[in-house]
Amino acid sequence: MRPATDLRQKVLDASVELIAEGGLDRLSLREVARKAGVSHQAPYHYFSDREAILAAVAGHGFEKLGDSLERAASRHAAEPGGAVEAMGQAYVDFALRYPGYFQAMFRADAVPLDNHPEARKREDEAFSELVDRIGEAFADQPEAVKRQVAVGCWAMAHGLATLMLEGSLARKLNIPKGRQKKIAGDTIATIVRLLGPSGG
Amino acid sequence: MRPATDLRQKVLDASVELIAEGGLDRLSLREVARKAGVSHQAPYHYFSDREAILAAVAGHGFEKLGDSLERAASRHAAEPGGAVEAMGQAYVDFALRYPGYFQAMFRADAVPLDNHPEARKREDEAFSELVDRIGEAFADQPEAVKRQVAVGCWAMAHGLATLMLEGSLARKLNIPKGRQKKIAGDTIATIVRLLGPSGG
DNA sequence: AATCATGGCTTGACACTGTCAAGTCGCAAT
DNA sequence: ATTGCGACTTGACAGTGTCAAGCCATGATT
Numbered sequence: 001m002r003p004a005t006d007l008r009q010k011v012l013d014a015s016v017e018l019i020a021e022g023g024l025d026r027l028s029l030r031e032v033a034r035k036a037g038v039s040h041q042a043p044y045h046y047f048s049d050r051e052a053i054l055a056a057v058a059g060h061g062f063e064k065l066g067d068s069l070e071r072a073a074s075r076h077a078a079e080p081g082g083a084v085e086a087m088g089q090a091y092v093d094f095a096l097r098y099p100g101y102f103q104a105m106f107r108a109d110a111v112p113l114d115n116h117p118e119a120r121k122r123e124d125e126a127f128s129e130l131v132d133r134i135g136e137a138f139a140d141q142p143e144a145v146k147r148q149v150a151v152g153c154w155a156m157a158h159g160l161a162t163l164m165l166e167g168s169l170a171r172k173l174n175i176p177k178g179r180q181k182k183i184a185g186d187t188i189a190t191i192v193r194l195l196g197p198s199g200g
Numbered sequence: 201m202r203p204a205t206d207l208r209q210k211v212l213d214a215s216v217e218l219i220a221e222g223g224l225d226r227l228s229l230r231e232v233a234r235k236a237g238v239s240h241q242a243p244y245h246y247f248s249d250r251e252a253i254l255a256a257v258a259g260h261g262f263e264k265l266g267d268s269l270e271r272a273a274s275r276h277a278a279e280p281g282g283a284v285e286a287m288g289q290a291y292v293d294f295a296l297r298y299p300g301y302f303q304a305m306f307r308a309d310a311v312p313l314d315n316h317p318e319a320r321k322r323e324d325e326a327f328s329e330l331v332d333r334i335g336e337a338f339a340d341q342p343e344a345v346k347r348q349v350a351v352g353c354w355a356m357a358h359g360l361a362t363l364m365l366e367g368s369l370a371r372k373l374n375i376p377k378g379r380q381k382k383i384a385g386d387t388i389a390t391i392v393r394l395l396g397p398s399g400g
Numbered sequence: 401a402a403t404c405a406t407g408g409c410t411t412g413a414c415a416c417t418g419t420c421a422a423g424t425c426g427c428a429a430t
Numbered sequence: 431a432t433t434g435c436g437a438c439t440t441g442a443c444a445g446t447g448t449c450a451a452g453c454c455a456t457g458a459t460t
Contacts (some may be wrong), residue, residue: 007408023309025225029447039410041448045410050447108366109223109303119325127372150391151360151369151383156352159359166308169351180376183351195394207437229418239421239439251416 008046010036012153015057022099024054024110054104054111058118061101065094065127073133073200081197084137087130088157088188095161096181102165130154137197149195158186210236215257221301224310227367229253254304254311259319263302265294266326273333284337287330288357288388289327295361296328296381304363330354337397349395356391360384 014035017029019063027184031038032171047053072090076082095102105123113120141149163169164184170177208264219228229250238282247253272290276282284330295302304311305323313320334350341349364384370377 021423025310028445030445040446041411042409044448065338084359089348095258103309106362106366106368110225123368124372127368131372145387145390146389147373149394151387152356152391155359155387156356157359157361158363159355159357160351162306162362163358164353166306168306168323168327169355172324172331173351186344187351187355188346190345191395194349194396195391228416241418242438244419245437261408327450 004017007036008036009041011043011046011053012060014029015053016098016100016104018100019057019103021097024107027054028054029178033191037049046103048188051111053113053120054172055103055116057112058099058111059116061098061105061120062122063124064098064101065091066122066129068094069126069133075104077200080199081137081195082191083200084153084197085132087133088153088160088192089185091130091157092161092164092181092184092188097164099165102161106162109184127154130157137199140198153192153195157188160187204297205246207236207242211241211243211253212256212260215253216300216304218300218377219303220298224239224254224303225309226245230385249317251310251311252300255313255316255319257301258311258313259305259316259322261298261305262319262322262326262352264301265291265305266322267330268294269326269329273329276315279400280399281337281392281395283400284334284353284397287333288360288392289385291330291357292361292364292381292384292388295365299365302361306362323395327354330357337399338395340398353392353395358388 011032014032015027018031018035029043032053033040033042036042043053047056054123068090069087072086073083076086110157131150131154134153135146138149139145160169166187167177169183170180173183175183209371211232216234218231227250228245232253233240233243236242247256268290269287273283273288276286292347307386308385310332313323321382331350331354335346338346338349364377364380367377369383370380375383
């Protein structure tokens with residue numbers, strides 16, 4: 001990459017790493033700068049403030065999530081409910097693999113995306129991918145039910161992801177964190193089956 | 201309340217209020233102290249550090265949530281799935297009504313409850329109330345399915361709550377925030393019905 | 401060739417934060 | 431009368447995000 005945008009990328013990478021390590025709150029501009037080997041004000045040349053960095057991270061995260069969902073869905077479009085299940089798994093996988101991104105994406109208090117339309121757009125795309133595809137899998141249901149099922153599945157995936165990251169799920173079920181992913185997968189599979197999807 | 205614990209309570213109240221207003225990050229010990237009309241170090245007499253305050257808030261929140269769930273469940277224990285639906289609604293209502301508590305309860309990075317066993321215990325009680333009761337409503341299912349449905353419903357409620365607080369749900373569905381609660385209720389009702397509970 | 405502008409940083413300062421350390425003051429018990 | 435203690439206060443420190451200004455190599459303009 002050109003030296004002009006070199007530091008910009010370094011800042012973003014360092015940010016994701018720091019968030020993943022210690023949570024969003026521990027992300028300090030100055031530590032990012034230190035990690036990148038520049039002065040504490042250097043990041044300001046590329047980002048107007050701390051919030052702008054987080055918004056960029058969030059936007060990038062939503063893009064990754066959207067891609068992930070899309071790949072998962074198209075890989076399992078054949079079996080009924082296959083896409084729904086695969087997307088749910090992908091959602092949870094994403095959260096576990098990229099906790100730094102996930103936090104930046106879903107902490108409206110720390111990162112008000114209203115001020116960052118590009119990131120907001122990526123969010124919209126990702127969620128549309130998810131919700132619309134779920135709707136397709138329940139094509140034989142009335143419109144209202146279709147939408148409610150879509151929202152319900154989305155919420156379940158999101159809930160699983162956050163409860164896993166937080167640790168509540170493993171604690172309540174009394175399982176090691178390593179097994180969380182499998183449990184989440186089984187849960188999604190069972191629920192989707194019970195909901196009785198008719199299409200991909 | 202006795203003057204001895206007067207300030208303690210004031211600190212907790214002010215904290216909840218400040219979190220609800222500006223998010224967890226905006227909660228500053230010094231502002232809490234200012235709001236309570238004492239010096240910036242006074243809160244330290246009752247709480248060892250910022251984290252301890254948040255843990256106390258979280259603990260109190262889990263207690264309130266647990267009570268809320270219990271009341272909801274016992275009020276609708278008659279119809280099949282009634283308790284599950286009512287608890288889901290109660291979960292979402294709680295998040296919307298007490299966003300300050302909710303954030304303190306579910307931000308493990310900012311409030312590691314591992315260091316605060318009392319709050320942790322309240323969390324456990326609240327979730328047990330929820331998960332066990334859901335299990336009862338699907339008593340005719342095999343044990344594994346029962347647990348998965350319980351986890352799935354819990355996750356759905358939690359996901360709905362967080363997505364609503366974050367604003368994502370209203371945005372995606374293109375509805376005003378005021379209608380979120382109703383939409384969430386309908387979603388829960390539909391999903392529970394489709395899951396086909398056999399008991400309360 | 402000399403001047404200027406600009407991009408990409410650095411240095412310095414400010415108010416604010418959480419927290420350690422020490423001090424103050426009123427009151428109850430000895 | 432003195433001690434001890436609970437309930438605070440005052441002061442200081444390092445760390446933070448951000449405003450303001452300065453530096454300096456490169457390239458364009460005059």
